[in-house]
Amino acid sequence: MYKFKLAIRYILKRPASWLAIAAVALCVFMVVVVMTVLSGLVTEFRNKNHSFTGDCIVHTKSLVGFPLYEQFITLLEKDTSVAATSPVITNWALMSLTRSDQNMAVEIMGIDPNRHCNVTSWGNSLFYHKGNCRDAFKPLRDPNRPGLVIGIERVSRRDMFGAYPHDPVPPDYELAVSCFPLTAKGTLAKMGTDLVNTKVFYFSDDSHTGLAGPDTGNIYASLDDVQMLCSMNAPQKRVSAIYIRFKNSVNINDATANVRKLWNNFTAQNSAQSELLKNVLVQSWKDYSREEIAPLEKEQVMITVLFCMVGIITIFIIFVIFSMLVGSKTKDIGILKSFGASDIDIAYVFLTVSTLIGALGSAIGASAGIFFLRNINRIEHYTMERFGLALWDRSMYSIEAIPNQLNALVLSIIIASAILACVAGALLPAMRASNKRPVEILQVTQI
Amino acid sequence: MSKYIIRATGVHKHYRMGSADLHVLKGVGMAVKPGEFVAITGASGSGKSTLLHILGALDRPDKGSVEFQETDIxxxxxxxxxxxxxxxxxxxxxxxxxxxxxxxxxxxxLPAMISSSMLGWIKNRKTIKARAKDLADQLGLKERLAHKPHQLSGGERQRVAIGRALMKSPPLLLADEPTGNLDSATGNGILEVLETLNRAGQTIIMVTHDLRIADRAHRVIRLADGLIGSGQ
Incomplete structure (x- = not known):
């Protein structure tokens, strides 16, 4: 009982204890805020990639694509784990305003909006056709004209608050898109002056996926149009990929392995029809997007390692403070021992102090962190409006708001680590205190 | 009942001070009967505090034995x-x-709190508090229970220390220069408290360098050069 009582009194009466609590609180606050924001950015980026590609992708890196996709889709749709599929063409194109000589290289995606919106959340990236994905390629001004959806960065610039301004009525651009059709063997399909296929489209919508690549470099048109532009419609229809969404209850890795098995069987049965089937990969969305996600995840690991160093600094701070505390409490140790307190009892008093400091510091730091995170966007907005101070250039980065979703597991780990760091920092001084002999402390000078 | 409450036989104690070896106690022997009030005196450095610490098990002798109620501690x-x-x-x-x-x-x-587990404390809290209040009452500290030590006078602090020493009704009270830090009148008051306790049956061993204070005890043991003076 006295151990707990003394521990509380040591905390209340000693300025060094408050210093330790402040140090722990500051460390916890810093770790909670940075880890939450960083893990939020990583999670957001992963989620955006996931929602852009679906759960699984059957794709080829070749620009000529692969045939027999509808047969394989029929096979896939019989599988109980598959919820929806979407054939996709990805290719390179030149886009220009018809009244201008300037053109730009873009990545063109051919999709069937009806099917694609069942697999991905691409429909949510649209502005004028939000909630009406199936008509994405029907320009609002004249739905009978062929429509083109353009990555937002090609048509608009963010304002200082990170929002893309839109006119209530979509602009009436006429855009020419040219592709270089290839044969199934990869050679140019056309020779002479008619080397490229060109089609005129009309601006239908813009797409804001939140991913820098698609938002800057992608345009979207109907699967049939792109198939025609790339000459992938004859003699056998070809696509570059099949995007797949699994049912919610399904494990993505298991289901992807199942699709891979189905594809291998399908290839074995149909390889005679086309060599192109051999160049096809079956990947989960994570493997497919690894090149984009990996650098950010690596950064997260590096930050975590840096924060482990913060933990070591906390241990050192606690060690110094506890050495001071034990030094100032030497007489108390002698008194307690002269009335029967054991070595363990003495160590227990100081370890209780350290645990309470850790718990109190963590509670203060975590509460301040939660409060700060809840208001981080408001604070940033205020500093931007009032002083022009922004954490990042919104005209450059596709981040709408600072992620502030607290992860309960991460928070628990941070708090537990802080308490453990305090106990670790106090261990040596506590052991030194417990080893003191009362007679050496209380004897003063006379013998 | 044993004849002696505590008995030291052939107690030796050395201390190292730098490169020098101080032989503080050179085979001290003494015995105290239950109910006695014994004073240990001697010049500074004669080893009286060391002997008291060994009797109270705050220190161990290098050689010799200390029997408390016939058991070698x-x-x-x-x-x-x-x-x-x-x-x-x-x-x-x-x-x-x-x-x-x-x-x-x-x-x-404090001694009762040290020996109580959390559950034991909850169970016996009332009894322990009642005993503490009773002791405070006996020592004239009834109104000072909620005060902190820095709010007390020297005499009051020493009375709190006596109350703490008596909390668990120990058979033996060891006092190391209990009046050494007090003025004459206050010191006298503390001695009166000790005498009252002794009259009630408490065995006391007191270390003092002041012979006038030592004279208040039943028996005086004089330490000189690490040995007990002859005839004691």
Whole structure:
């Protein structure tokens, strides 16, 4: 009982204890805020990639694509784990305003909006056709004209608050898109002056996926149009990929392995029809997007390692403070021992102090962190409006708001680590205190 | 009942001070009967405090034995020594040695709190508090229970230290220069408290360098050059 009582009194009466609590609180606050924001950015980026590609992708890196996709889709749709599929063409194109000589290289995606919106959340990236994905390629001004959806960065610039301004009525651009059709063997399909296929489209919508690549470099048109532009419609229809969404209850890795098995069987049965089937990969969305996600995840690991160093600094701070505390409490140790307190009892008093400091510091730091995170966007907005101070250039980065979703597991780990760091920092001084002999402390000078 | 409450035989104690070896106690022998009030005197450096610490198990002798109620405490384990210090002896120090963070009541209760587990404390809290209040009452500290040591006078602090030493009703009270830090009148008051306790049956061994104070005891043991003077 006295151990707990003394521990509380040591905390209340000693300025060094408050210093330790402040140090722990500051460390916890810093770790909670940075880890939450960083893990939020990583999670957001992963989620955006996931929602852009679906759960699984059957794709080829070749620009000529692969045939027999509808047969394989029929096979896939019989599988109980598959919820929806979407054939996709990805290719390179030149886009220009018809009244201008300037053109730009873009990545063109051919999709069937009806099917694609069942697999991905691409429909949510649209502005004028939000909630009406199936008509994405029907320009609002004249739905009978062929429509083109353009990555937002090609048509608009963010304002200082990170929002893309839109006119209530979509602009009436006429855009020419040219592709270089290839044969199934990869050679140019056309020779002479008619080397490229060109089609005129009309601006239908813009797409804001939140991913820098698609938002800057992608345009979207109907699967049939792109198939025609790339000459992938004859003699056998070809696509570059099949995007797949699994049912919610399904494990993505298991289901992807199942699709891979189905594809291998399908290839074995149909390889005679086309060599192109051999160049096809079956990947989960994570493997497919690894090149984009990996650098950010690596950064997260590096930050975590840096924060482990913060933990070591906390241990050192606690060690110094506890050495001071034990030094100032030497007489108390002698008194307690002269009335029967054991070595363990003495160590227990100081370890209780350290645990309470850790718990109190963590509670203060975590509460301040939660409060700060809840208001981080408001604070940033205020500093931007009032002083022009922004954490990042919104005209450059596709981040709408600072992620502030607290992860309960991460928070628990941070708090537990802080308490453990305090106990670790106090261990040596506590052991030194417990080893003191009362007679050496209380004897003063006379013998 | 044993004849002696505590008996030291052939106790030797050395200290190292730099490169010098100080032979403080050179085969001291003494015995105290239950109910006695014994004073140990001697010049500074004669080893009287060292002897008291050895009797109270705050220190171990290099050689010799200390029997408490016919059991040699030098052979006790650390755990048993803790128990001995907690319930068989009570210490009163020259500089009071109260815990500044605790109140007068809590300082008096300290030995009982040390020996109680959390559950034991909850169970016996009322009895322990009643005993502490009773002791405070006897020592004239009734109104000071909620005070902190720094709010008390020297005499009051020493009375709190006596209350703490008596909390678990130990058979032996060890006082190391209990009046050494007090003025004459206050010191006299403390001696009166000790005499009253002794009259009530408390065995007391007191270390003092002041012969006038030592004369208040039943018996005086004089230490000189690490040995007990002849004829004692």
């Amino acid at each position: 030098t052979k006790y384990s650390w755990a048993r020594l803790n128990k001995y210090r907690n319930s068989q002896v009570g210490f009163v120090f020259q500089f009071y040695h109260l815990l500044p963070e605790l109140t007068v009541e809590e300082n008096i209760m």
